Amino acid sequence: MAIQIGILGLGTVGTGVVRILQQNAEDIQTRTHCDIHIKSILDKDLHKEREVQGDFFLTDQPDQILQDPEIDIIVEVMGGIEPARTFILEALRHGKHVVTANKDLIALHGHELLDAANLAGKDLYFEASVGGGIPIIAALKDSLAANRITDVLGIINGTTNYILTAMAEQGREYSEVLAEAQQLGYAEADPSADVDGLDAARKLAILSSIAFNSRVALKDVFVEGISKITREDLAFAAELGCTIKLLAIAKHQAEGIEVRVHPAILPLSHPLASVKGVYNAIYVVGDAVGETMFYGRGAGSLPTGSAIISDIMRIVRNIQSNSTSSINCTCYLDLPLKAVSDFYTAFYIRLLVKDEPRVLATLALLFAEANISFASIIQKPRGDHQAEIVLVTHPCREGALQEALDSVKAYSKVLNIHNVIRFENGQEENHDSR
Secondary structure (H helix, E strand, O other), X not given: OXXXXXXXXXXXXXXXXXXXXXXXXXXXXXXXXXEEEEEEEEOOOOXXXXXXXXXXXXXXXXXXXXXXXXXOEEEXXXXXXXXXXXXXXXHHHOOOEEEEOOHHHHHHHHHHHHHHHHHHOOOEEOOHHHHOOOOHHHHHHHHXXXXXXXXXXXXXXXXXXXXXXXXXXXXXXXXXXXXXXXXXXXXXXXXXXXXXXXXXXXXXXXXXXXXXXXXXXXXXXXEOOOOOOOHHHHHHHHHOOEEEXXXXXXXEEOOEEEEEEEEEEEEOOOHHHHOOOOEEEEEEEEOOOEEEEEEEEOOOHHHHHHHHHHHHHHHHHHHHXXXXXXOOOOOOEOOOEOOHHHOEEOEEEEEEEEOOOOHHHHHHHHHHOOOXXXXXEEEEEEXXXXXXXXXXXXXXXXXXXXXXXXXHHOOOOEEEEEXXXXXXXXXXXXXXXX
């Protein structure tokens, strides 16, 4: 059996796909009992030097690939929304299976594309859209399908993890490490999609939709970035036996689905706390399997290419067994979404106050009026009759915390609220046991 591939895009990821198919051709053929051949590649610049060569046909005309009756599978690695969306829909209409690494497109238009794939009776796979080379989507759809997934926590943006790791380990400021990440190629010239949490939010929308079998749109995800995190916050977190990570968090609770991306204080005992640098990890809890974690490189030519090739091989096996379009869309539920005000967690609050009697007592009263108590307090003098205070609350509703903060802002002895950071997964139990 032979399968013909058409690739849309020959940038970093497209090059990785070609390289893996060429280098591992014999093993791939043995494992699939199929000769997978790249017939055509779409590239807007036909004259530039390339890192890969082969007997494939290069074209800058998409119809030469999308309408070629000999091509069985289209691999979309162009990125962006358009024309990628239009090309995928056209490929499906022409009876082709599709593999994509496009997280933006799947997060925003996944419903439309999956419906089109089901209507065409073709496969649409997107393993590489979330965790690079980490096989998380296949695990959720297949290997963990017997479970009711209750929690998904992920470090799914390497740029922010690199920044926070360097700040924590080297005591450096955010702006300095961000500039270094840009120089090393870990961050874009405009890093906002990463540092503002938008990249992770897109990936979380995809993950939570699959994990909970209920569609979660990008607009449903609460998002907060890392630009307010300082080395002082990381030092206080370490004093509490914790670290700070940008977490993508999805929970399936009795009241509904909770989906949020924000900096979170994690106890050092949590498996995600040890994930450093540009690495990604996704922690999944199922009612039958318990705790699992998937770890690896979340981006890059070869890791992402690895995920794409695995999808191609899966489609080949589906074609061989006549089982295509069997697990495209798994969103058969319509679960409610929790409001942000109903999120429930412990909080870290760092304040600059006047170093005077009864300030702490007044703060405790202001929080108590919102039914919030403190698990611990750290106070450090800062000179000039000022003190820095870190308040760690017991778990409480987000709405109640905001009410308390409104009162704190109006208190004349509070000079500044430096930061408010949520705890996650384990901190509640640690403080309740004190």
